[in-house]
Amino acid sequence: xxxxxxxxxxxxxxxxxxxxxxxxxxxxxxxxxxxxxxxxxxxxxxxxxxxxxxxxxxxxxxxxxxxxxxxxxxxxxxxxxxxxxxxxxxxxxxxxxxxxxxxxxxxxxxxxxxxxxxxxxxxxxxxxxxxxxxxxxxxxxxxxxxxxxxxxxxxxxxxxxxxxxxxxxxxxxxxxxxxxxxxxxxxxxxxxxxxxxxxxxxxxxxxxxxxxxxxxxxxxxxxxxxxxxxxxxxxxxxxxxxxxxxxxxxxxxxxxxxxxxxxxxxxxxxxxxxxxxxxxxxxxxxxxxxxxxxxxxxxxxxxxxxxxxxxxxxxxxxxxxxxxxxxxxxxxxxxxxxx
Numbered sequence: 222x223x224x225x226x227x228x229x230x231x232x233x234x235x236x237x238x239x240x241x242x243x244x245x246x247x248x249x250x251x252x253x254x255x256x257x258x259x260x261x262x263x264x265x266x267x268x269x270x271x272x273x274x275x276x277x278x279x280x281x282x283x284x285x286x287x288x289x290x291x292x293x294x295x296x297x298x299x300x301x302x303x304x305x306x307x308x309x310x311x312x313x314x315x316x317x318x319x320x321x322x323x324x325x326x327x328x329x330x331x332x333x334x335x336x337x338x339x340x341x342x343x344x345x346x347x348x349x350x351x352x353x354x355x356x357x358x359x360x361x362x363x364x365x366x367x368x369x370x371x372x373x374x375x376x377x378x379x380x381x382x383x384x385x386x387x388x389x390x391x392x393x394x395x396x397x398x399x400x401x402x403x404x405x406x407x408x409x410x411x412x413x414x415x416x417x418x419x420x421x422x423x424x425x426x427x428x429x430x431x432x433x434x435x436x437x438x439x440x441x442x443x444x445x446x447x448x449x450x451x452x453x454x455x456x457x458x459x460x461x462x463x464x465x466x467x468x469x470x471x472x473x474x475x476x477x478x479x480x481x482x483x484x485x486x487x488x489x490x491x492x493x494x495x496x497x498x499x500x501x502x503x504x505x506x507x508x509x510x511x512x513x514x515x516x517x518x519x520x521x522x523x524x525x526x527x528x529x530x531x532x533x534x535x536x537x538x539x540x541x542x543x544x545x546x547x548x549x550x551x552x553x554x555x556x557x558x559x560x
Contacts, residue, residue: 242404242425243285243308243317245273246481246498246514248455248466249431250533253289253304253323255455256402256429257339258389260325261293261300265508269535275516278527281311291323292540300325300339315349319385334394341387345409348380383409385422396434402427405459423460430454448473470500477502477512484520495520496529510535 245251251271252259268290275283291302306319325339359368386407391400404425433451448471455466463485470479481498496516504510516529 242459243273243283243306244464244466245271245285245287246466246483246496246516246529246531247271247500247512247533249453249468250510250512250535251287251289253291253302253321253341254287254306256389256391256400256427257323257341257387258325258337258391258400258402260291260302260323260339261327262325262337262391262393263291263537264293264295265537266290266292266540267535267537269533271531271533273529273531275529276526277530278525283310284308293327298327298329300327310349315347317345317347319343319345321385321387325389334392337389337391337393337400339389339391341385341389341404343385343387344382345385346380346382383422385409391429397430397432399430400428402429425457425459427455427457429456464495468498468500472504475504475506477504481514483516508537510537 245254248255250269252262269288271285271287273283273285275285286307287304289302289304291300293300300323302323302325304319304321304323306321307317309316321341321343323339323341325337328336328338330336359370361368384407385405387402387404388406389400389402391398404427405422406424408421408424410421431451431453433449436448436450451470451472453466453468453470457464464483465485466481466483468479468481470477477500479500479502481496481500483496483498484494496518498514498516500512500514502510502512510533512531512533514531516531518526518528
């Protein structure tokens, strides 16, 4: 019965139904989804994929897939990228597919810092089967039962496409960066429905920041091994929902260890503490970066969900200008193994 109640709660909290975007715990491993200004931020040619399996302990879980490629042109001081996303929920076959084109311009303000400006145009398509949808008035929490009838009703979700616009700005220095972003700025109509509450996708505002410090060398640490410590933050607000992601990571030679937190401290009775996240990664000299993370649920949904698993893979290399092929130690080192 606990599993049934958790499933009902999960349906009420489904990002698709509540018009929220799908999220990745390794937000730093999907830069083009985070902020359009991060397009070309590594000043390399970069490809990557992300996969998230959320709440596998339920009968119907959520899956997210993302793939991207971006390239930086030194001559144009610009980055261009392409991102493809797919999100689905199995119970009602709710599917969202996106294909986005991104561009950013890198304005140098000094030898070691810059301001980046980015834009994004996305075509998205949604579909789903609402026959299995459970409405709030059907749930009898006290008797732990589901009533068969409801006074609410939603039209069937026929395949529906729309255009989506986004913008982003970012200031970056060798050890610190901060950015702001806006997605769904045109508030696209995302459902073929006459219910205004669900009809339009709310604008999502985001603030991202990061800081990195190269740790000193002494004794065992003096054998030319890379050693860094970094702090990352990602705050986003969409409609009535807001969320803060925090991540602390240490890189020693090729290995990355980290811990994260998702939630938001508030004065409300229902605290928004969702997950504690463990992160492991490997960053190889050939430009290949592998990452894995696991979410421990600390919210009221609880351990019955069995958390979430997430995998990321990126490969980055220097292409284009032959004179810069040996320039591996770039000014913006803070975007090396994270973005």
